[in-house]
Amino acid sequence: MAKDKMVPVPSNSIVPERDVDKTPILETHHLGIDFGGLTAVDELTLAVGRTEIAGLIGPNGAGKTTVFNLLTNVYQPTRGTIMLDGKSTARKNTEQVNRMGIARTFQNIRLFSNMSVLDNVKVGLHNSIKQPLISSITRLFGYRASEKKSRDEAMELLKFFKMEDMANHQAGSLPYGAQRRLEIARALATHPGIILLDEPAAGMNPSETAELMENIRRIRDNFNIAVMLIEHDMNLVMNICEGICVLDHGKVIAKGTPEEIKSNPKVIEAYLGKKKEAK
């Protein structure tokens, strides 16, 4: 089956070319946004393959989260286009973009903290469950079937992240790592074609990070979707990403495989600084 194209890779080795579906699911062309007079992102052109794990890295303040906000139309771009699966997302709002197939997590976790873990995932399933208002209110007309379906699907997703025991806990009371996993589970519940992870490993210890890497690979393999992540943990990025894009001051300074990025002098300069930097 085409789904079984990936072999678990020992985490230290880097496999630049694998059997990854490189036909793009997400493309941006000359994307840019200005805030007032400030150009936050400029001339961003990139493509993410259908089952690719892509990384977006760069120093602090490079505009990485802004890129995610552009991709999810939280901000409307000043210039350029975003194509999702061949369709432009211009003039759509965040909610519509999600329905078109982009799901995301947030740098500072945004859960529905007063709701249960299970309900958080059920909210993610919102658009795939058919339950008209009338059956919501009357508990008739297919209410039970739709509730069962959403419950089953949600539990399956929780099992995927080994969180089924926590299903009835309040989301806000979960430990940090579990909250991050729940956020990913909720994003996956929307049946996306690509999932954007904003610093998924932030604040995690090495063993949690290793588990996260494993999870990201499993997400791609099981759900057969693309993953794009922003991360400062270079070990994680270099290990799991097939393509990396480096951003500095809102501009792409390098693109390529982990190997190429590692040896790129511009990248080193962006991270470590120039000798004579003009102010």
Added chain:
Amino acid sequence: MRFPVKRSENAFICLKNRDGPNENCKMTFVCTNGAKSETVKEGVNMTFISNLINGISLGSVYAIIALGYTMVYGIAKMLNFAHGDVIMVGAYISYCASSYLGFSPVLSVLLAMVVCTVLGVAIEAFAYRPLRRSGSLAVLITAIGVSYLLQNVALLIWGSNPKAFKSLVTFGSISLFDGKLIITAESIVTVIACIIIMVGLSLFTKKSKMGKAMRAVSEDKDAAELMGINVNVTISLTFAIGSALAAIAGVLLCSAYPTLQPTTGSMPGIKAFTAAVFGGIGSIPGAMIGGILLGIIEIFSKSYISTALSDAIVFAVLIVVLLVKPTGLLGKKITEKV
């Protein structure tokens, strides 16, 4: 009219008479000397001007009250619903001081300011401070409780019968254009007081150390505390200033609309709050502009459209403004960080 208005040339509009369209709350400014204006055009102009002056004057009262709302909101991030009732207390105090104790107008206003300041600080310390870290709704309900409390204490002390408030402005009105346009002393005093307060407050918040502390607290309470600013003192000071202004507003309001009841403060309170939102809550010039615009709109809709619908028109304008500018005329744009 429901309440006897003694000085008919001074009564702009009786605020309490909002219930019926039949109550003749007409402008008594225009052509009071019986000599009906010969030229219709001039008469219309005079009506317009006197309405405008009335509007600015009423608006100035709203603005002074709105300043109290806006400062407290800016710093404590709470809607102090009891503010309107502090106005009422201020009016009663100055009424008692001048009627029973025979104080001079200035002295009775000062007494009212002192009492209201103490009251405002006490309310903050006992009712609001314990709730500072809890939700805004809890504080809102407490403020409503305080409002009921003040109204009912006033009811017990002064009774429910409206008191005829004797204007504390002792000099007479100015007559212009052969008596075709009369500007009451109250409106002159109100506008001047409003300007002085506005300038004084702006200077205070911009230049003085305490004012800077207030601005810092309104930006970020925790950061301000880390910088060594005593947040409790700053908030108390805000309530003190707001309440002192409420006392002035109370006296001015009741000098112009001379009926005083325990509920006198609530409707002007709501209107002033609306004015504060109108101008952009948290902004001092916003409160000023919002108040004056609201006063003008109210007087104009009363005299040109319908007395009974004037409140509806005022609120409708507010809604339109908020839909066009969701944070009010001078409000800061809220940006949400994703």
Added chain:
Amino acid sequence: MNKTRKLSKFTLTNIKCYGMIIVAFAVLYPMLKMNMISNKISGLLIPICAYIVMAISLNLTVGFLGELSLGHAGFMSVGAFSGVITVACMQSGLPAPVKLLAAIIIGGIMAGILGLIIGIPVIRLKGDYLAIVTLAFGEIIKNIINCLYIGVDGSGLHFSMKSAEALNLSDGKIILNGPQGAVGVSKIATFFAGVLLILFALFVVLNLVNSKTGRAVTAIRDNRIAAESVGINITKYKLTAFIISAVIAGMAGALYGLNFSTIAAKKFDFNTSILILVFVVLGGMGNIPGTIIATTLLYMLPEMLRQFSDYRMLIYAIVLILVMLATNSPRAKVFANKIVGIFKKNNETDGEGDVSNG
């Protein structure tokens, strides 16, 4: 184990709510029939029912949708007057329950339409600005009804904004007489109908909260940006909750209006909106059983305090402030925990005490 606990939490709320109302009805109704209740109390029963429904409805907006509404009495007002007009227009031969049902339905529909009209602009705003606009709408509704004259005669309904004479009624009667409000209303509201209406409101709100729609609404309250990011149409669900809340409020208004022979628009002013908000906040936001209890107690309180005559509203105000301080101040919470701690030690109960709703 988790499964049963989760299930029981929902069923528990249901049992609490429905049980409370049914038991209260079962006790009060026979007493009412046997004239065992003083006139003063029996006169309160229907208003209490109406206010409970109002509080349930406002809890949907404030507790579940998380938006502060300061103009809820406006919907009640519209419901009340549409209900009164409906009854006045119906043939007198019809049995009272039919008229009442029609009035409640029309009241709900009219309030719902108004909810839609108000909701579209209102839900674009946030926080305090939304609150002030609902306040403004409440005042506008009060003001407009205050100058509305409606009469009915053989040729149908007549409207006027000027005076009763402007209606040009040939032989009919005036239903709504401007600031005097509706006069000569047939008092057809019954306690039984009130209880049924509460049960209906409970059915709608409790079911809604535990459904796909309810989850979407609560998700928007908890984190709007996250809700958007998982594909929830914010406008649609906010508006849905707002309209349902308005419909229920309109129904409560119709019941309330048909309990008095005269009813004026100023009865539904800002203070009434605040009163209902107090019920909701003290009962606990998102806590329906708490709301029912708080409404009943707080509505009865001023009546109970009648013997203190002038002091009763003062006592009410002090009780309100003290309850807010006691339930919300961190110091009071520490104190309460200490007491609970002592209590628990004495009883040696297991520590599995469920988090009380709130």
